[in-house]
Amino acid sequence: MTEFLKRRKQLMQQMGPNAIAILSAAPEVARNHDHMYMFRQNSDFHYLTGFNEPEAIMVLLPEHKEGEFILFNRVRDKTEEIWNGHRAGQKGACREFGADRAFPIQDFAKKLPELLKDRDTIYYAIDCDAQLNQTLINIIIELRGKIRSGAQSSFALIDIADILHEMRLFKSPTEIALLKKAGQITADAHIRAMQYCRPGLYEYELEAEITHEFIRQGARFHAYTPIIGSGANTCILHYVTNHQRIKKTDLVLVDAGAEYQYYAADVTRTFPANGRFSAEQRAVYDIVLEAQLAGIKAIRPGTAWNKIEEITVKIITQGLKDIGLLKGNLDSLIEKQAYLPFYMHRSGHWLGLDTHDAGVYKINHKWRPLKSGMVRTVEPGIYISANTPNVPKRWHHIGIRIEDDILVTKTGYEVLSDKAPKRAKDIESLMSR
Numbered sequence: 001m002t003e004f005l006k007r008r009k010q011l012m013q014q015m016g017p018n019a020i021a022i023l024s025a026a027p028e029v030a031r032n033h034d035h036m037y038m039f040r041q042n043s044d045f046h047y048l049t050g051f052n053e054p055e056a057i058m059v060l061l062p063e064h065k066e067g068e069f070i071l072f073n074r075v076r077d078k079t080e081e082i083w084n085g086h087r088a089g090q091k092g093a094c095r096e097f098g099a100d101r102a103f104p105i106q107d108f109a110k111k112l113p114e115l116l117k118d119r120d121t122i123y124y125a126i127d128c129d130a131q132l133n134q135t136l137i138n139i140i141i142e143l144r145g146k147i148r149s150g151a152q153s154s155f156a157l158i159d160i161a162d163i164l165h166e167m168r169l170f171k172s173p174t175e176i177a178l179l180k181k182a183g184q185i186t187a188d189a190h191i192r193a194m195q196y197c198r199p200g201l202y203e204y205e206l207e208a209e210i211t212h213e214f215i216r217q218g219a220r221f222h223a224y225t226p227i228i229g230s231g232a233n234t235c236i237l238h239y240v241t242n243h244q245r246i247k248k249t250d251l252v253l254v255d256a257g258a259e260y261q262y263y264a265a266d267v268t269r270t271f272p273a274n275g276r277f278s279a280e281q282r283a284v285y286d287i288v289l290e291a292q293l294a295g296i297k298a299i300r301p302g303t304a305w306n307k308i309e310e311i312t313v314k315i316i317t318q319g320l321k322d323i324g325l326l327k328g329n330l331d332s333l334i335e336k337q338a339y340l341p342f343y344m345h346r347s348g349h350w351l352g353l354d355t356h357d358a359g360v361y362k363i364n365h366k367w368r369p370l371k372s373g374m375v376r377t378v379e380p381g382i383y384i385s386a387n388t389p390n391v392p393k394r395w396h397h398i399g400i401r402i403e404d405d406i407l408v409t410k411t412g413y414e415v416l417s418d419k420a421p422k423r424a425k426d427i428e429s430l431m432s433r
């Protein structure tokens, strides 16, 4: 609770005294007839409240005498609680989640004009809740009609992401501990998949091993739909069907990450189905690994975001030249982005409550420098599908990505997912046991 309180205080400090913040919880997940899918709280909402029910709205009112943190949430309901579990109710909102005041969610629109009194700036999430947007606009229009009675009639509407996502970018020690745990569980799951893998299995059987390891260690959910691609599927970046039978000479690309207490890991390993890389697979693998290791090594406070991009592009382009898949001068190949048919995605993204986490990448049109407390992935890849022009057949269906989660520390970096082996030799030796 102290962590959530600290975040709300920090946000309010930056909002200023005449502002109000309004944020809604994630919607209740669709029912499929009687069955209800699992609910997952909106990450911004979780970050500020820790409150894990749908149908809730958080209101923050800096320096408001009757309470700065107001929660609108569901009332308690005996029948609903018998079928679907405990609800905090208004008492619980105050007692368990530190709300200064709590009201039934259905009272929100009625109470809002009163909460807007003496406020001139509204922070809210523009992209989150269409119904809330409508309620807010209706009330602003209604207040405008009362202008002659002295009502505040004009408000600055500001996207709460500007402040909130900048806060989320810098992880606290508590958050780092959770990200580390997510990374460790995920690494164990990748090891399990490598050990279990053999030709003849279906891709989803490896998914089952990964899910088993996640849940066994208390991570109930995947942070994103896992990608388990073999053979030609290794070259489909967001392949999630996972239903192909794995062949003897295939590579297998596994991009899977656990969500542990709301925090994501995002890890990729690529390995040979039969436990031994072919010469072509190994050649491409070593290029991607070299690019990934060099990218990670450059991480420290002050390194510009895009530096990692440049490093991975350079090594991959040089590598593709070395194995004869690109021809020409290195600088001009980079200049004309000749690597794009093989390496078509970026080198990483922020990581946290979301897999592609909150936070901007440029400040004043310039790639921002890394700072301690940030967490990002480094995930270069080379993908050679049968459709890539001018590539001899023996290179086809080699898709390789290697991805780890990296914390920027005061002096450098820490790899949160390093328990999963990635040197070709280490993978082969793990798979031969």
Ligand code: GLY
Residues within 6 Å of the ligand: 224, 255, 266, 349, 355, 379, 403
């Ligand atoms: N797993 C999605 C990504 O690597 O960005």
Ligand code: MN
Residues within 6 Å of the ligand: 266, 348, 349, 377, 379, 403
């Ligand atoms: Mn990623």
Ligand code: MN
Residues within 6 Å of the ligand: 255, 256, 266, 267, 268, 403
């Ligand atoms: Mn990934």
